[in-house]
Amino acid sequence: MKSETPKEQSYDVIIVGGAIMGSSTAWFLSDNKDFNGKVLVVEKDSSYEFASTTHTNSCMRQQFSEELNVRISQFAADFVKNIRTYMGNDDRVPELSIQNYGYMYLADNEAFAQVLRENQKVQLDAGAGTELMTAEQIKKNYPFYNVDDIVLGSINTVDEGFWDGSTVFDWWRRQAGERGIEYITNEVVSMAKNAAGTRVESVTLKSGETIACGQVVNASGPRAARTAAMAGITVPVEPRKRFTWVFAAEQPLDRDLPLTIDPSGVHVRENGGGTYLAGGHSDVDPAVDHSDFTMDQSLWENHIWPVLATRIPQFEAIKITSEWAGHYAYNVFDHNAILGSHTEVENFIFLNGFSGHGLQQSPAMGRATSELLTYGEYRTLDLTPFNYERIINNQPIIEKAII
Ligand SMILES: Cc1cc2nc3c(=O)[nH]c(=O)nc-3n(C[C@H](O)[C@H](O)[C@H](O)COP(=O)(O)OP(=O)(O)OC[C@H]3O[C@@H](n4cnc5c(N)ncnc54)[C@H](O)[C@@H]3O)c2cc1C
CATH class of the missing domain: 3.50.50.60 (FAD/NAD(P)-binding domain)
Structure with missing residues (x-):
């Protein structure tokens, strides 16, 4: 260049x-x-x-354990929803919104469920709309999940989801x-x-x-x-590799998929048009070279996809449409x-x-x-x-x- x-x-x-x-x-x-x-x-x-x-x-999400991080995301939501006003009422600037499908944190043990309860208190005190759900409530609202091992879920559908x-x-x-x-x-x-x-x-x-x-x-x-x-x-701060896979489901879900954080750490969300976006990283998570963006197919085959298909059985039949590796600037x-x-x-x-x-x-x-x-x-x-x-x-x- x-x-x-x-x-x-x-x-x-x-x-x-x-x-x-x-x-x-x-x-x-x-x-x-x-x-x-x-x-x-x-x-x-x-x-x-x-x-x-x-x-x-x-x-973006409001579900953080630190109040200051909740406040920081609240400003993000306000900025995105009012971007044109913030940018001097410049009518070339498009109006934006947040696709509020929420983040669904799933706990499969009492210790993590307790963390979710404590986090909810911090979030509610800061004005966020986090709700806790039992496995039965999750199943009722989102029938596609397998909740057999789930103790508690935490979700907020206000100012939480995709933004441009x-x-x-x-x-x-x-x-x-x-x-x-x-x-x-x-x-x-x-x-x-x-x-x-x-x-x-x-x-x-x-x-x-x-x-x-x-x-x-x-x-x-x-x-x-x-x-x-x-x-x-x-x-x-170290560069740490994070992988993303976008896939099409043979049988798309009948409602928006929240950005779901499986207890394994694998996450998956709605991506529109019957496609979904999943991400994760290897258990071994070293600092990588700044030029290393190679994919890890075995991670998908042996870990990410099996986790997805267990949590959402409809994701047994899927086809990857794109994938990439990126770097987190990871504060160790x-x-x-x-x-x-x-x-x-x-x-x-x-x-x-x-x-x-x-x-x-x-x-x-x-x-x-x-x-x-x-x-x-x-x-x-x-x-x-x-x-x-x-x-x-x-x-x-x-x-x-x-x-
Ligand atoms: C897979 C993945 C998923 C993510 N998902 C989310 C999400 O859902 N929500 C969220 O909030 N965040 C998410 N993030 C994090 C978010 O993308 C980053 O925190 C954010 O983009 C950081 O922006 P930045 O400007 O600090 O860094 P970067 O975007 O990395 O920019 C740094 C820039 O500095 C330039 N640069 C570096 N050194 C020099 C130099 N010496 N001279 C000149 N230029 C230099 C680089 O070329 C680069 O353009 C995700 C990140 C990844 C990798």
């Missing part, structure tokens, strides 16, 4: 990575009247062929560009700090130019640790977002570690990061608990609802 040269030699903000997180931040900066700085977004692959953003399953993340992404980029945010195709390959080691002074691009920066944002997804290393910083410390400034390199801002739920977090993350860049603090939703500092202080925030 041909490298592009930035127009300026110095920017107030340089964002490394122009996928959904980088673009959300860029757009929210462009939308803030208090921010008057120059912004450069450097994206190494403007086709986004290998980004997490283009491998996503594009769903790629349209939001497209419009953030488009409008940010129209408002003067500069996107270039290039790669940040190194950073230089001041003598005290407290600030990144410049980034160097693959094409050779060195560009000065006021603040630098690490929005490089599964490459977060590589980007941080350029500033001599560590961040506990506590599976939650890593945000805010570095504790010593104060103008290095993290936007990392979303561990498979970043698409729905992108509106709140971009808004919060734009506030931090503008005011030095969060002004709407306080995301301080997710700041990088908690890693230094060894204070994990464990999100129990990870898929």
Whole structure:
């Protein structure tokens, strides 16, 4: 891909990575009247062929164990449902909605059922509509499930299901560009700090130019640790492979399939037109090479399909129509977002570690990061608990609802 040269030699903000997180931040900066700085977004692959953003399953949920994650998704739902209003009543921006089939968490033992009960309390307190269901209630509402081993289910059909993340992404980029945010195709390959080691002074691009920066944002997804290393910083984020299979059922279900999280960890959801989308990963789940997107057919044959056909017997007869492997930017410390400034390199801002739920977090993350860049603090939703500092202080925030 041909490298592009930035127009300026110095920017107030340089964002490394122009996928959904980088673009959300860029757009929210462009939308803030208090921010008057120059912004450069450097994206190494403007086709986004290998980004997490283009491998996503594009769903949102309110069912988290951490209240802050529920609040973050509530903002996502509000943003998606009111996107045109948020985007200045621009009538080119399409109206969007959420396909509310809900996530159905299934527990096959009392210990996990208790986790679902505790999570429901957190969610209800935050205003979510989570309902618990016995096996009988599940069977009554969704007769296609085999519930023989099920102790409890948890589902919420308000602001939970598929949304069109790629349209939001497209419009953030488009409008940010129209408002003067500069996107270039290039790669940040190194950073230089001041003598005290407290600030990144410049980034160097693959094409050779060195560009000065006021603040630098690490929005490089599964490459977060590589980007941080350029500033001599560590961040506990690894690329972990996640597989997706889309299949057509010979006998489609008679109603929408919630995004079902089987107790085995395999998940499957409605995909429209008699097709369904399933995902999962191997029991052995190492960090992988950034270029490794090979499929694992044995995982499908020996694990995913048998689990699906046991849970939903109608899925005995299915045909795969497409499949792909993508990378989670997996936060091995506590599976939650890593945000805010570095504790010593104060103008290095993290936007990392979303561990498979970043698409729905992108509106709140971009808004919060734009506030931090503008005011030095969060002004709407306080995301301080997710700041990088908690890693230094060894204070994990464990999100129990990870898929
Ligand atoms: C299979 C799968 C299913 C998922 N399902 C869901 C879901 O249903 N709901 C949900 O909320 N989330 C989901 N996610 C997670 C979600 O897709 C991600 O959290 C989100 O897309 C992360 O966006 P990002 O911008 O941080 O990272 P990415 O999309 O990976 O973007 C990072 C960008 O940085 C660029 N870059 C990296 N290094 C450099 C550099 N040095 N210089 C220039 N550019 C650089 C890359 O080219 C890339 O474009 C899923 C992820 C996967 C893989």
